[in-house]
Amino acid sequence: MSTTERPAHESDPHAPAIELRGITKRFPGVVANRDIDLTVAAGTVHAIVGENGAGKSTLMKTLYGMHRPDEGTVRLAGEEVVLHSPADAIARGVGMVHQHFMLADNLTVLENIVLGAERLHGIGGKARRRITGLAERFGMRLDPDRLVEELGVGDRQRVEILKVLYRGARLLILDEPTAVLVPQEVEELFGNLRDLKREGLTVLFISHKLDEVLAIADQITVIRRGTTVADGVDPAGVTARELAQLMVGSELPVPELRESTVTDRPVLELAGLTVRAGGRPVVDGVDLVIRAGEILGIAGVEGNGQAELVEAIMGLRAPDAGTVRLDGTDVTDWPTRRRRESGVGFIPEDRHRHGLLLESPLWENRVLGHQTEKPNVKGPWIDRRGARADTERIVAEYDVRTPGIDVTAAALSGGNQQKLIVGREMSGNPKFLIAAHPTRGVDVGAQAAIWEYLRAARAEGLAVLLISADLDELIGMSDTLRVILRGRIVAEADPATVTPESLGSAMTGAAAGAGAPADAPAEPVPAPRPPAEDAAPKEDS
Amino acid sequence: MNRLKNSPLALTVLAAVLALVFAVAVTAVVLSASGFDPLSTFQAMLDFGTKPDSVANTLNRASTYYLAAIAVAIGFRMNLFNIGVDGQYRLAAMLAAAAGGAIALPPVLHQAMIIIVAMLVGGLWAGIAGVLKVTRGVSEVISTIMLNFIATGVIAVLLQKGRLGHQVAGSDNIGTKTIAPSGRVAGIPYPGANLQVFGLIFLAVAVGVVFHVVVNRTRFGFDLRATGLSATAASAGGVNARRMVVTAMLLSGAAAGLIGMPQLLGASYTYGLDFPTGLGFTGIGIALLGRNHPVGIAFAALLWSFLDQSSQILQFNDIPKEIVAITQAAVLLSVVVVYEIVRRLGLRWQQQTVAAELAERGPAGTKEVAA
Numbered sequence: 001m002s003t004t005e006r007p008a009h010e011s012d013p014h015a016p017a018i019e020l021r022g023i024t025k026r027f028p029g030v031v032a033n034r035d036i037d038l039t040v041a042a043g044t045v046h047a048i049v050g051e052n053g054a055g056k057s058t059l060m061k062t063l064y065g066m067h068r069p070d071e072g073t074v075r076l077a078g079e080e081v082v083l084h085s086p087a088d089a090i091a092r093g094v095g096m097v098h099q100h101f102m103l104a105d106n107l108t109v110l111e112n113i114v115l116g117a118e119r120l121h122g123i124g125g126k127a128r129r130r131i132t133g134l135a136e137r138f139g140m141r142l143d144p145d146r147l148v149e150e151l152g153v154g155d156r157q158r159v160e161i162l163k164v165l166y167r168g169a170r171l172l173i174l175d176e177p178t179a180v181l182v183p184q185e186v187e188e189l190f191g192n193l194r195d196l197k198r199e200g201l202t203v204l205f206i207s208h209k210l211d212e213v214l215a216i217a218d219q220i221t222v223i224r225r226g227t228t229v230a231d232g233v234d235p236a237g238v239t240a241r242e243l244a245q246l247m248v249g250s251e252l253p254v255p256e257l258r259e260s261t262v263t264d265r266p267v268l269e270l271a272g273l274t275v276r277a278g279g280r281p282v283v284d285g286v287d288l289v290i291r292a293g294e295i296l297g298i299a300g301v302e303g304n305g306q307a308e309l310v311e312a313i314m315g316l317r318a319p320d321a322g323t324v325r326l327d328g329t330d331v332t333d334w335p336t337r338r339r340r341e342s343g344v345g346f347i348p349e350d351r352h353r354h355g356l357l358l359e360s361p362l363w364e365n366r367v368l369g370h371q372t373e374k375p376n377v378k379g380p381w382i383d384r385r386g387a388r389a390d391t392e393r394i395v396a397e398y399d400v401r402t403p404g405i406d407v408t409a410a411a412l413s414g415g416n417q418q419k420l421i422v423g424r425e426m427s428g429n430p431k432f433l434i435a436a437h438p439t440r441g442v443d444v445g446a447q448a449a450i451w452e453y454l455r456a457a458r459a460e461g462l463a464v465l466l467i468s469a470d471l472d473e474l475i476g477m478s479d480t481l482r483v484i485l486r487g488r489i490v491a492e493a494d495p496a497t498v499t500p501e502s503l504g505s506a507m508t509g510a511a512a513g514a515g516a517p518a519d520a521p522a523e524p525v526p527a528p529r530p531p532a533e534d535a536a537p538k539e540d541s
Numbered sequence: 542m543n544r545l546k547n548s549p550l551a552l553t554v555l556a557a558v559l560a561l562v563f564a565v566a567v568t569a570v571v572l573s574a575s576g577f578d579p580l581s582t583f584q585a586m587l588d589f590g591t592k593p594d595s596v597a598n599t600l601n602r603a604s605t606y607y608l609a610a611i612a613v614a615i616g617f618r619m620n621l622f623n624i625g626v627d628g629q630y631r632l633a634a635m636l637a638a639a640a641g642g643a644i645a646l647p648p649v650l651h652q653a654m655i656i657i658v659a660m661l662v663g664g665l666w667a668g669i670a671g672v673l674k675v676t677r678g679v680s681e682v683i684s685t686i687m688l689n690f691i692a693t694g695v696i697a698v699l700l701q702k703g704r705l706g707h708q709v710a711g712s713d714n715i716g717t718k719t720i721a722p723s724g725r726v727a728g729i730p731y732p733g734a735n736l737q738v739f740g741l742i743f744l745a746v747a748v749g750v751v752f753h754v755v756v757n758r759t760r761f762g763f764d765l766r767a768t769g770l771s772a773t774a775a776s777a778g779g780v781n782a783r784r785m786v787v788t789a790m791l792l793s794g795a796a797a798g799l800i801g802m803p804q805l806l807g808a809s810y811t812y813g814l815d816f817p818t819g820l821g822f823t824g825i826g827i828a829l830l831g832r833n834h835p836v837g838i839a840f841a842a843l844l845w846s847f848l849d850q851s852s853q854i855l856q857f858n859d860i861p862k863e864i865v866a867i868t869q870a871a872v873l874l875s876v877v878v879v880y881e882i883v884r885r886l887g888l889r890w891q892q893q894t895v896a897a898e899l900a901e902r903g904p905a906g907t908k909e910v911a912a
Contacts, residue, residue: 316776337779346777354777357770359888364763369778371763380759403898410888411895 015078023072050223095164255476273322297478305487345425394423415446590851593733609824625685627821628692634801638812642718667794716813
C-alpha cells in the first residue's frame with residue numbers, strides 16, 4: 001500500500017460513499033440519534049446541518065468509529081461495515097478533521113503530518129515527496145518545513161486536511177470547519193474542498209452556518225433532535241431561511257436591536273490601555289467609551305488582544321499603561337472583586353474555565369463572583385437560604401432547564417449553563433457587562449433568549465462590551481462596532497451598513513492596508529467569490 | 542432531588558469500605574505467602590486492638606493523626622500540597638515547649654500561651670512557602686519539603702545544652718525545660734485502662750468542627766473551595782488568588798502547629814529527642830483516605846491508629862508488624878483509584894439523571910440531546 005490508494009473502495013465504484021440506514025444511538029437517559037438515514041454520493045460535498053445539540057457530532061462519531069450504533073447499518077462504498085475504532089475508519093479511508101486542531105505547535109508541517117503515521121512512508125524524503133505531491137494535487141500551498149506555530153488558522157486547517165489525506169482518506173469529515181475562520185479564509189477552504197471533489201474525494205461537511213452550506217454543498221441533510229428531517233436536499237431549490245426552519249422546526253431568532261437606547265452618559269472609559277506580554281504589546285493604546293444603554297461590539301480574529309483587553313477591564317491582569325474608568329471613577333488599580341461589587345458583570349468566553357465551578361451545585365455557582373453581595377452572604381457567612389432562593393429565581397426567570405438547584409453545573413447542557421451565567425451576571429443591576437461570545441455553543445432557543453436578555457438590560461441603561469466571533473451576532477446586536485487587530489483598535493464600523501465581508505476584511509487588516517497580520521493566512525487577498533455566497537442574505541444565517 | 546444529593550455520598554462510603562476489604566484481602570495473601578494463617582492473625586489483632594489500653598492508645602494516636610490530616614486537608618481544599626506539615630509541627634512543638642517551660646503562667650493562660658505559640662510558629666513556617674509561591678513562583682511542594690529539612694536542622698541546633706536543651710532527669714535524653722503542672726492538660730480516664738486519653742482530644746474535635754464550619758459556611762471557605770475547584774473561575778469571580786495562597790498556607794501551618802500539642806501537654810511535657818516524628822506524612826495519607834472531609838478524616842484517623850496499635854501484638858507471634866504497613870498502603874492506593882472512579886461515575890450518573898428527568902418532564906422542546 002505504498003503509493004496506491006487503499007483497496008477498500010474498489011468494491012463498487014458507483015455505490016454511494018456512505019449509506020446509513022436506521023442509525024440509532026442511545027446514551028442512558030437520552031436518544032442521541034434516532035433512525036438516521038443518510039446517503040452520500042461519491043465525489044460530492046455533502047453538508048449535514050442542525051443546531052447545536054441536534055446530534056451531528058454523535059453521528060460523526062459513529063461514522064468515525066468512536067462508538068458503535070445500537071441499531072442500523074453503515075455501508076461504506078457499498079460494503080456493510082462495523083467500525084470498532086477510528087483506526088478502523090482510517091483503514092477504510094475515512095478521515096476526520098476536528099473542529100479543534102490537534103497539532104503540535106513546535107513541530108514543522110511535515111513532522112505534524114507524519115506524526116503517528118511513520119509506517120506509511122517513513123519520515124524522510126519519501127514522506128516529503130508524498131506530502132508535496134498531495135499539496136500540489138489539491139492546491140494547498142504549504143511549506144513543509146515551517147513550524148506550525150508560525151501558521152495562521154487557515155493554514156493550520158490545511159495541515160489537518162493534509163494529515164488525513166496522507167493517511168489515505170477518500171472520505172473527509174469536517175466538523176464545523178469554518179467556526180474558526182474569517183470569511184476570506186472560508187473562501188480559501190471552499191476552494192480546497194472543490195479541488196478535493198474534483199479529484200474524486202467525498203467531503204462530509206458539518207455546519208450550522210447556512211449561507212456557507214448553500215455555497216459549497218452538492219446535497220444537504222438536515223438533522224433535528226437526533227433524527228433526519230430532510231435527506232438529500234438540493235441546495236439550488238432551497239433558501240437559507242427554509243433550511244433554518246427545517247433545522248429549528250420553528251421561527252428562527254434574528255440578532256437585531258430595535259430603537260437606539262444609547263445615552264450620553266459614559267459608563268466605561270478606557271484611555272490608552274496597554275497590556276504587554278513578553279515585551280510585546282498585546283493590547284496597544286486602546287481608547288474606548290461605552291455609554292449607558294449602548295452595546296459596543298469588538299470584531300477581530302481571535303487572538304488579537306480581545307482576551308487581554310477583557311482581563312485588563314476585569315482587573316485580572318494589570319495594564320502596563322492607560323486607565324480604566326467606571327462611571328467616572330478611576331478603577332485601574334482596583335482588584336477584581338471591588339470592580340464586580342461596583343457593578344461590573346462578566347460573561348466569560350470560556351464558561352468552563354472562568355464562569356463555573358463545574359462540580360459544585362447550581363446554587364453555589366450563583367454565589368461565585370458575587371460572594372460579597374446580597375442575597376448570597378450575611379456578613380462573613382454564606383447565606384444559604386438567600387442564595388438558594390435567588391438561584392430558584394434565576395432558574396425560573398432565565399428558563400434554565402434543570403431538575404433542581406442541587407445538581408452540579410456539569411450536569412447541565414451548554415445552553416443552560418450559559419443561561420445560568422447570564423442570569424447570575426444580570427442580578428444585582430450591573431452598570432456594565434462584558435459579554436464575551438455570549439451565545440457560543442448554545443442552541444438556537446438559548447441564543448434567542450440570551451439576545452433578548454441583552455436587549456432588555458440595554459433598554460434599562462446597561463452598557464455592554466460585546467465580543468463575538470459570530471459576525472452576524474456582532475453586527476446585529478451592536479450599537480457601535482470597533483475592529484481590533486494586533487491589540488489596536490484599527491477601524492470603526494456602522495452596524496447599520498457594514499457587511500460581514502467588509503468587516504472580515506478589516507479584521508485581517510486587508511481593508512486597513514496594514515499588511516499581512518501574524519494570524520492571517522500568508523496570502524490575505526481573497527479568492528474570487530462565487531455568486532452563491534453573496535446571494536445568501538446575511539440575516540438568514 | 543435528595544436522590545441526586547445522597548447517592549454520591551453512599552457511593553463514597555461504599556468505595557471506602559470496598560478499598561478496606563481489598564486491602565485486608567491483599568494483607569491476607571501476603572500473610573499466607575509468608576506462611577502465617579491470616580484468620581488467626583486478624584483475630585489476634587482484633588482481640589489486642591480492642592483491649593481498654595489499646596483503645597485509649599488508639600484514641601490518643603488518632604487525635605494527633607486527625608490534626609495532622611486536617612492541616613494537610615486545608616491545603617488540599619485549594620489544591621495546595623503542604624508536604625511540610627511534618628517540619629511545621631516539629632518546629633512548632635519544640636519552640637512552644639521551650640516557651641512553655643521558660644515562662645510560668647496561671648493555668649488556662651499557660652496552656653493557651655503554649656498552643657498559640659505553636660500555631661504561630663507552624664503558621665509562619667508554612668507561610669514562608671506561601672510567600673515564596675506568590676512572589677517567586679516557587680512550587681509549595683518543593684519549598685515545603687526543603688523547609689522540612691531546614692526545620693530538622695534548626696531543631697538540632699537549638700536543642701543543645703546551653704541553648705534550649707536540658708538534660709532530662711533520669712535519662713540520656715535532651716529536651717526542652719519541662720513544662721510546669723500549670724501548663725499541662727489532664728488526661729481522661731478510660732474505663733479499665735491504665736492509660737489515660739489525652740484531654741486535648743477535644744481540641745482535635747473542635748478543630749474539625751471549626752474546619753467544617755469555616756469551609757462550608759463562610760465566605761472565606763467559599764473562596765477557598767472555589768480556588769481549589771477552579772483557580773481560573775475563582776479569580777474571574779473576584780478571589781484574590783495570591784492572598785488565598787498565603788492565607789491557606791498560614792492556616793494549614795497553624796493547624797500543623799497543633800499536632801504536637803496533645804502529646805506535649807498530655808504526656809511528654811517536654812520536646813525531647815524522642816518526640817514523635819513523621820506525623821505530617823501520615824497526615825497526608827489520612828487526609829486522602831478521608832477525602833479532606835472532617836468526618837471522613839475522623840474515621841480514617843481512627844482506622845489508621847487502630848491498625849498501628851493492633852499491629853503491636855504481631856511481634857509476639859513472630860510476625861513482622863510491618864505487615865500492617867502493607868494494609869495501610871493498599872488501602873490508600875486502592876482508595877485513591879476508587880474515589881476517582883466514583884467521582885467520574887457520580888458526575889456521569891448525575892448528567893444522565895438530569896437528562897432523563899428533563900426528558901420526562903417536557904416531551905418535545907426540553908429534551909437535551911448529547912452531541
